[in-house]
Amino acid sequence: QAQLVESGGGSVQAGxxxxxxxxxSGYIGITVCMAWFRQAPGKAREGVATINTGNLRLNYAxxxxxxxxxxxxxxxxxxxxxxxxxxxxxxxxxxxxAAKTSWDRDCDRGEYEYNYWGPGTQVTVSS
Numbered sequence: 001q002a003q004l005v006e007s008g009g010g011s012v013q014a015g016x017x018x019x020x021x022x023x024x025s026g027y028i029g030i031t032v033c034m035a036w037f038r039q040a041p042g043k044a045r046e047g048v049a050t051i052n053t054g055n056l057r058l059n060y061a062x063x064x065x066x067x068x069x070x071x072x073x074x075x076x077x078x079x080x081x082x083x084x085x086x087x088x089x090x091x092x093x094x095x096x097x098a099a100k101t102s103w104d105r106d107c108d109r110g111e112y113e114y115n116y117w118g119p120g121t122q123v124t125v126s127s
Contacts, residue, residue, distance in 0.1 A: 002026030002116050004096045009121030012086055018123060020081040022096035028116060029100030030054070033107035034079040035114055036070060038092035038123070047109025048094070049081060054103040061109060064090075086125045093120040 008020040022034065031054035039045040049070035050059040058070060069082040079096065097114035101107060 002028045002098065004098060004116055004118035006094060006096045006118045006121040008080075009094060009123045011124040011126065014087055014125055014127050016086050016125070017082070017084045018086065020083065020094055020096075020121060020123075022079045022081075022118060024077070024098065024116075028098050031101050031103055031105075033099045033101045033105070033113060034070070034072065035097045035099075035107060035109065036068075036081045037095045037097055037109075037111060037114075038090075039095070039120075040089075040092040043092075045095070045111055046092075047111065050107035050109055051079065052101060052103075052105065052107045053077075054101070057106055059107055059109055083123070086123075088125045088127045090123060091125050092123060094123050095120045 035050040036048040067085045096118040098116040099114045
């Protein structure tokens with residue numbers, strides 16, 4: 001069973017930045033969808049950003065477009081979420097997720113696609 005773990009969460013003031021990281025152990029697939037989700041109190045889990053590790057296609061939620069960047073470190077395969085210009089509404093638990101996919105697929109932001117999940121890391125943005 002593959003395991004994912006997030007790191008990099010914390011507390012920051014509005015306008016600040018954080019970088020989240022996701023490391024994995026165990027085999028998922030040759031080509032993998034890696035995604036970041038978040039869940040704020042009283043809200044449904046939201047797909048924030050995805051990357052297909054084969055074709056490197058990206059998918060961002062409108063709410064984070066232009067502020068967040070998902071990328072994979074080719075040296076160690078860690079997947080990161082660079083979050084800039086943070087807003088209080090970004091406050092949530094952020095989860096890394098993964099699923100086996102293929103080179104010709106887009107990685108959607110629906111949670112149904114993902115069957116591997118990390119335990120989450122808290123991001124708090126104060127105004």
